[in-house]
Amino acid sequence: MIIGVPKEIKNNENRVSMVPASVASYVKAGHQVLVEKDAGLGSGIPNEEYEKAGATIVPTAADAWAADMVVKVKEPQVEEFKYLRKDLILFTYLHLAAEPELTKALLDNEVTAVAYETIQLENRSLPLLTPMSEVAGRMSVQLGAQFLEKIHGGKGVLLGGVPGVRPGKVVVIGGGVVGTNAAKMAVGLGADVTIIDISAERLRQLDDQFGGRVKTVMSNPYNIAEEVKGADLLIGAVLIPGAKAPQLVSEEMVKQMEANSVIIDVAVDQGGSIATVDHITSHDSPTFIKHGVLHYAVPNIPGAVSKTSTYALANVTTPYGLQLANKGIEQSVKSNQALAKGLNTYKGKITYPAVAATYNLPC
Ligand code: NAD
Structure with missing residues (x-):
């Protein structure tokens, strides 16, 4: 042929x-x-x-x-x-x-x-989508770390901290392919990492996989509000296959975040999971500020690498x-x-x- x-x-x-x-x-x-x-x-x-x-x-x-x-x-x-x-x-x-x-x-x-x-394989996974989720998950932390720098509009926090200074707090909502890869990078940098997922089974797997290096939290509005409040970097990584992403982080929750914190909504390609992400952005102009928080909403993150x-x-x-x-x-x-x-x-x-x-x- x-x-x-x-x-x-x-x-x-x-x-x-x-x-x-x-x-x-x-x-x-x-x-x-x-x-x-x-x-x-x-x-x-x-x-x-x-x-x-x-x-x-x-x-x-x-x-x-x-x-x-x-x-x-x-x-x-x-x-x-x-x-x-x-x-x-x-x-x-x-x-x-x-x-x-x-x-x-x-x-x-x-x-x-x-x-x-x-x-689609028998186990329902989508093998030709997975690598792009792996790339986007890993990139989300790299991008978050960069935007947390003062010079890029962030609050001036080093995700890994240094001896004597606490590390940055990374909260990942959705512990699938994107979320797991984000957590790997964040753990590698030495950040304080929390993964929130709706599946108890998935949380169990993540707990095993990371050997206690990440905190796992059940997804519900109460827990999400608690975790989001203290996040330096919030990563949206949920997916309900074939459906629009559920909106899990309300505008009120974003208002509670510290000024110049960073949100990377990877799920923006499925409509986004964060109420304040009301439009997609592009690699040319990737961020906007809302309620003092820096938002990144590029739908084709892998294109950057x-x-x-x-x-x-x-x-x-x-x-x-x-x-x-x-x-x-x-x-x-x-x-x-x-x-x-x-x-x-x-x-x-x-x-x-x-x-x-x-x-x-x-x-
Ligand atoms: P996935 O199916 O592997 O993982 C999704 C996870 O979300 C699952 O673990 C599921 O249990 C969890 N979840 C579902 N509902 C939830 C809820 N209410 N609360 C908490 N967790 C919940 O999907 P994935 O491959 O990791 O993709 C995640 C998202 O990232 C998708 O929207 C995908 O399209 C998007 N994505 C975006 C880019 C980009 O460039 N922006 C690139 C790749 C993937």
């Missing part, structure tokens, strides 16, 4: 769908990989590295999109709709429930579209992409239940129930 890797064109998107190691795997399996010129530069991968791994560098997006299967990072942008066609397999993040125009374009052009975010994110994403997408290339769509879907859940559009029909329900279409 011929596989295309176009350069990402979404605003501020510096990731690329394949690293040289992925190219080498496809080529070893007998496929040809066409990488658009300079597609990897935003992630620090020069054209020559792809060539060394066996790719052919092609001059234009149209050349890469002419392949049998196109592997991308972000959903096709309007400017890319002209490349959609009947015999194309598209493998990328799609988030179709939020993309009516794109959904229509995929259906009208009968594209076979496999979405990273709906590939494009090189790490690119490698993390390619690590998990490549084995699935290889199956698609080796077996074709029909055999892949028959032989791999997880991959079958990724199929979102096929022969002009929606094939993922939640997306079909969004548009009141048959599935």
Whole structure:
């Protein structure tokens, strides 16, 4: 099969769908990989590295999109709709429930579209979303530590403290992938860390995992109010799969925080879990102040560390992409239940129930 890797064109998107190691795997399996010129530069991968791994560098997006299967990072942008066609397999993040125009374009052009975010294992985990949650969780503490510095608008607290001075207090709401990775970083820095979760089982696991280095607290409005009041850094990391994030931190609670404390609401991509986060921000202008507290609400945190994110994403997408290339769509879907859940559009029909329900279409 011929596989295309176009350069990402979404605003501020510096990731690329394949690293040289992925190219080498496809080529070893007998496929040809066409990488658009300079597609990897935003992630620090020069054209020559792809060539060394066996790719052919092609001059234009149209050349890469002419392949049998196109592997991308972000959903096709309007400017890319002209490349959609009947015999194309598209493998990328799609988030179709939020993309009516794109959904229509995929259906009208009968594209076979496999979405990273709906590939799901038997244990219900989403293996192609997990690495981005890991990145965002770890970044949230790095960002929080930076914004706590006086020069960046914070209260001037060093998360780790120093001998004789107490460490900063980090409160993480939601102890899933994002929350656990945030806690790891915060513990590593020597901060005083509390994780709040609604699942007693999850709190038990976290208590075991961190061997007493984090405090675990059951999620309820009373406990959240108590913990938020004393937080130097508050991290929002809740998720109810498929639903809008629950609003757990009220405006009143934020008002109780000390001036120049920091809130990083990672869950902002699902609507946010903190009442004062009433809009998303961007990497260009990431923070705003409300009730004297610095808020950070960027929905695509991994974009800030494009090189790490690119490698993390390619690590998990490549084995699935290889199956698609080796077996074709029909055999892949028959032989791999997880991959079958990724199929979102096929022969002009929606094939993922939640997306079909969004548009009141048959599935
Ligand atoms: P996850 O499913 O692994 O974890 C979510 C946790 O929230 C679970 O442990 C769950 O028990 C807990 N939870 C649910 N309801 C709760 C409540 N009422 N109180 C306390 N805890 C509650 O999800 P994840 O992968 O960690 O993702 C968390 C959020 O981060 C999601 O909204 C995800 O979309 C978002 N995210 C954002 C970015 C970004 O760049 N901003 C990147 C990756 C993920």
